[in-house]
Each structure stands twice: as C-alpha cells, then as structure tokens.
C-alpha cells in the first residue's frame with residue numbers, strides 16, 4: 026500500500042489525505058498546531074467561535090463543491106452576503122451601486138469620478154494605457170479618482186507596499202471581469218452569471234470554517250489516515266532527486282518519518298529552507314526574495330449586534346484596521362448567545378512592523394478603540410478579547426515575483442516524489458477551493474493515477490491542462 030506523507034493539516038493537506046484514503050492508500054498528516062484547518066480553522070472562546078477573518082466558501086469547481094457538501098452534510102448553511110465599505114464615516118455597498126455612491130460621495134465627487142473614468146477609457150481606446158501594476162490595472166478599469174478614493178488606502182493597508190509595486194495579475198485574478206461600467210450595469214440589470222467578487226450567497230459550515238476540516242480529518246482517520254497534531258516538520262531529507270524522509274518535532278521528541286510520496290503545504294519559503302541538503306544558490310536566492318504578509322486577528326466578544334454585514338471593508342485611512350467581521354451574521358451558532366457578536370478586527374503587517382510585537386492587551390485595546398472611533402461599538406460593549414497571529418498568511422504578489430517562482434519550480438520539478446500544495450505552499454493568493462483542488466490532484470499524482478501538476482490549478486480551483494482532469 027502506498028504511503029503519502031502530508032505536511033500541514035489545512036484545507037490542501039486534508040483534501041489530499043481524504044482523497045488518498047478514499048482510494049485505499051495510507052496517509053499521514055503532520056500538523057504543527059493543536060487543531061486542523063490551517064488558516065481556515067475555527068477557534069472557540071467563552072462559548073463563541075471565531076475564524077481567522079471572514080471565510081466564505083465559493084467555488085466553480087464541481088468536485089470541490091461536492092466534497093464540501095458531502096463532508097459537511099447537515100452542518101452546511103447558506104449565507105446571504107452583505108458586505109459594505111466604510112469610508113469617510115459612511116457605508117457604501119460592496120460592490121458599489123451608482124445611487125448609493127452618488128449620495129454617499131456627493132454629486133461633485135461623482136461627476137469627477139465619471140470624468141476620470143472617461144479619461145481612462147479614452148487612454149485605452151488610443152492604446153495609451155500600460156498595465157504593469159495593480160495601480161495601472163485599477164485606474165484603467167475604474168479611473169484614477171475612484172482608485173484613489175476606494176482602492177488605494179485599503180490595498181496599501183493590506184499589502185504594506187505602494188500599489189504601483191503590486192503585480193497587475195493580482196487585481197486581474199481577484200476582481201476579474203469588473204470595471205466601473207460593468208458595476209453600473211450589474212446594479213441596473215441583474216446579470217445571469219455572477220462575477221466572482223459579486224456572488225451574493227455563499228456556503229458556510231454551521232460551526233465555523235474549521236468545522237469542515239475537523240469533519241474531513243475525522244472521515245480520513247476512519248479510513249485509516251493518521252493525523253498528528255502538535256508535530257512540526259523541521260527537515261526534508263533528499264538524495265538524487267528523491268525525498269528519503271522527513272524529520273519532525275513532537276513536544277520534546279525528535280523523530281524521522283518515511284513514505285513513498287511527500288506533499289507539503291508549509292509556506293514555500295520554509296519548505297525550501299528545510300531541504301537537506303539545501304537547494305542550489307539561485308533557488309535559495311529566489312526563495313529569499315519572496316515575502317509574505319502576516320495577519321493579526323483581534324477577536325472581540327461584543328454585546329449586541331454592531332452591524333448586520335458579514336464583514337465590513339474599512340477603507341477609512343484614520344484607523345489601522347482593515348476589515349471587521351461579525352460571525353453571528355454567518356451562522357447564529359457562532360455566537361455564545363443571542364445577545365453576543367463574535368467579531369474579528371483584522372490587521373496586516375510585516376514581521377518587522379511594531380504592531381506585530383504588540384502585546385495581546387495592547388492589540389485588544391487598539392481594536393476596541395478603533396471599533397469605538399468607527400462608531401460601531403463603545404468600549405463598554407466589549408466583554409473580552411484575544412489575539413491570533415498568523416505568520417505568512419498572504420503571499421505578497423510583488424512585481425517580478427513570477428521569475429523567482431519560475432526558478433524555484435524548475436528545481437522542484439526535478440523531484441520524483443515531492444509536490445508543494447496549497448496557498449502558502451505554492452505562494453498563491455488563493456482560497457480554500459483552490460487549496461483543496463491542489464490537494465486532491467496531488468494525492469492522485471502521488472498514487473500514480475496520473476501526472477497532475479497542482480501549479481496548473483487556477484484561482485477558481487479549476488485544473489487547466491487539456492484532457493488531464
């Protein structure tokens with residue numbers, strides 16, 4: 026029986042274990058945290074539940090969708106999407122609707138937005154627009170004025186670098202199909218096929234995003250998979266392009282583990298640093314040029330219901346918070362009782378930024394103060410708070426990153442029994458459906474059922490290599 030060793034018990038690793046055991050193979054999942062789910066795990070405190078920021082589930086990949094539905098069974102809930110943008114003390118619909126924007130921004134501002142959009146269209150018409158960065162892409166589709174009002178501050182709060190250094194393909198992937206004219210069109214007429222950003226209903230597990238992965242781990246375990254928690258892989262040994270085993274730490278004990286095939290969802294940069302012997306100099310240099318953004322979730326147990334949205338994008342430049350989520354508006358079962366809202370206030374940073382070093386008490390105070398400044402809940406309504414820090418949560422899609430990835434991929438392709446999978450593992454800014462799809466395909470490759478390359482899974486979790494899938 027083939028044995029697949031999987032580093033990481035997040036969506037990609039567990040989908041791989043689920044698939045391998047479904048096909049009669051043996052799977053070992055090694056997870057460094059005390060619970061499964063990775064960035065999509067759910068934590069519980071004082072009777073309420075919190076994800077690592079908002080986790081809606083949406084996919085166009087039928088297989089991944091069916092897996093989600095089958096694993097969750099009766100624990101699947103459908104959530105109506107309500108998300109708004111907070112800017113200048115006012116709430117704007119997300120996506121923007123013409124009348125809401127007109128009244129919110131004022132007639133003068135709206136005319137200026139339309140004029141700058143017309144300017145961008147003219148530039149495109151005469152072939153004068155050059156799309157090299159996120160900024161170029163947005164200005165081309167929405168005009169410079171709307172870019173400065175609605176996109177610039179928010180995006181720079183998330184990524185920590187100027188928008189002209191962010192790769193254009195990031196915007197093209199995430200907001201594809203959308204422009205000011207399509208936003209206006211969509212507001213006036215209901216389109217048959219929704220654009221990814223605009224989906225108005227999504228699926229969610231009743232007890233939080235992580236419930237899916239707890240159930241998936243249970244099902245895989247019932248079929249013979251082993252899921253080790255609190256176990257951290259520290260080295261990947263290899264010889265002649267074959268991985269020969271891995272070293273891991275459980276509590277204070279170090280041990281070696283072997284298998285036939287190895288799948289790794291630890292961040293790509295960490296995987297390369299774990300390779301023993303180390304990769305060639307150019308591969309290590311490429312690896313060290315890649316950066317991730319850290320995520321801080323300040324979780325607050327708040328009295329009452331401060332807002333009806335699933336989450337709010339905080340474009341307001343006067344606070345550091347980026348997004349605020351209310352999980353009771355995903356599933357009422359997330360809240361300890363009907364008078365409570367479990368909220369996450371999110372911050373993004375690099376490891377060297379001061380906010381990463383702030384104590385839990387300081388962060389809870391910062392989030393409580395900002396919630397109050399934004400008029401959402403006075404400090405007296407915050408009953409308790411705790412902080413979850415996630416390192417390397419967002420791969421930074423900086424201009425030029427593709428060359429580094431290409432160099433790393435060339436070297437990894439020489440291995441016969443190793444595949445990186447998932448979001449941080451493949452340095453892709455992607456969602457759960459994508460991560461699960463990479464795990465499913467990688468498991469089939471590991472079992473010799475085809476040669477599926479997880480790098481060919483696109484943002485929608487769909488595999489693109491004619492005929493293969």
Ligand SMILES: Cc1cc2nc3c(=O)[nH]c(=O)nc-3n(C[C@H](O)[C@H](O)[C@H](O)COP(=O)(O)OP(=O)(O)OC[C@H]3O[C@@H](n4cnc5c(N)ncnc54)[C@H](O)[C@@H]3O)c2cc1C
Nearest residue numbers: 033035036037057063064078080081258291447448456457
């Ligand atoms: C704030 C935020 C909001 C998001 N919102 C959404 C959303 O709305 N919808 C959506 O679909 N997706 C969303 N995502 C993305 C989603 O969380 C990821 O796509 C998904 O979790 C990726 O799964 P993965 O298995 O690739 O990686 P991860 O979830 O990162 O799992 C990797 C696992 O590997 C473990 N690990 C790492 N190193 C080691 C090691 N050395 N040894 C052992 N274990 C190790 C980690 O602890 C982790 O559990 C969001 C992510 C964030 C951060």
